[in-house]
Amino acid sequence: MNTSKNHDNIDEIYKKIWDCLKLGIKESKSDYHTFSLATSDEKLSYNRTVVLRDYDIEKHTIIFHTNNLSNKVKQIRTNTNVSALFYSKDDKIQIRFTGHASINNQDEYCDERWNKMHPQSKQCYYQNIKPGAYIDHPELVKTEKTDLLSKDFSIITININSIDWLFLSSSGHIRAEYLRINKFVGKWIAP
Numbered sequence: 001m002n003t004s005k006n007h008d009n010i011d012e013i014y015k016k017i018w019d020c021l022k023l024g025i026k027e028s029k030s031d032y033h034t035f036s037l038a039t040s041d042e043k044l045s046y047n048r049t050v051v052l053r054d055y056d057i058e059k060h061t062i063i064f065h066t067n068n069l070s071n072k073v074k075q076i077r078t079n080t081n082v083s084a085l086f087y088s089k090d091d092k093i094q095i096r097f098t099g100h101a102s103i104n105n106q107d108e109y110c111d112e113r114w115n116k117m118h119p120q121s122k123q124c125y126y127q128n129i130k131p132g133a134y135i136d137h138p139e140l141v142k143t144e145k146t147d148l149l150s151k152d153f154s155i156i157t158i159n160i161n162s163i164d165w166l167f168l169s170s171s172g173h174i175r176a177e178y179l180r181i182n183k184f185v186g187k188w189i190a191p
């Protein structure tokens with residue numbers, strides 16, 4: 001999708017932001033399929049790539065799956081403030097979401113999503129060594145094919161508070177910010 005047209009209407013841009021996410025979920029080749037997730041603890045900031053799994057335009061949320069034993073979950077427990085950064089080279093669009101993350105684990109929601117997952121994806125959540133642990137050799141890490149909901153499977157929901165949208169163009173960059181005051185209200189800002 002090339003969303004680079006009609007960037008003069010701030011409310012239309014808002015709708016297009018969610019269209020980008022829709023595409024990211026549908027098309028694994030879309031630039032919006034993954035995003036960079038930033039978390040932090042008391043001392044440092046960290047980022048890494050995760051797969052966008054779903055979004056809710058009414059609730060203003062996006063979600064991804066992760067291992068409950070991972071460092072990012074530990075960081076979210078310390079500090080729920082996170083940022084999600086999308087960039088499409090084709091569309092020349094960057095979208096930065098900021099919000100609060102919450103963790104679902106071993107509940108109905110996890111069960112529901114787990115049951116829709118591919119067996120290969122489930123396997124990652126049955127690993128003998130916790131993600132991020134130091135090991136003597138990569139071959140020591142083993143996974144197991146199991147259908148039962150893993151206790152290590154977590155869903156992270158990001159409750160979005162603000163959106164920073166940037167379109168790069170040789171005829172002038174365009175930037176808009178949307179702040180959540182019950183619903184999102186957009187304002188043009190200098191790029």
Ligand SMILES: Cc1cc2nc3c(=O)[nH]c(=O)nc-3n(C[C@H](O)[C@H](O)[C@H](O)COP(=O)(O)O)c2cc1C
Binds near residue numbers: 050
């Ligand atoms: C293309 C790509 C997609 C990824 N998707 C996920 C994902 O959806 N969830 C996840 O936990 N890690 C995912 N990872 C791995 C993370 O980037 C990261 O290496 C790992 O989760 C450990 O991060 P942490 O130590 O900061 O918790 C992905 C990596 C790449 C390169």
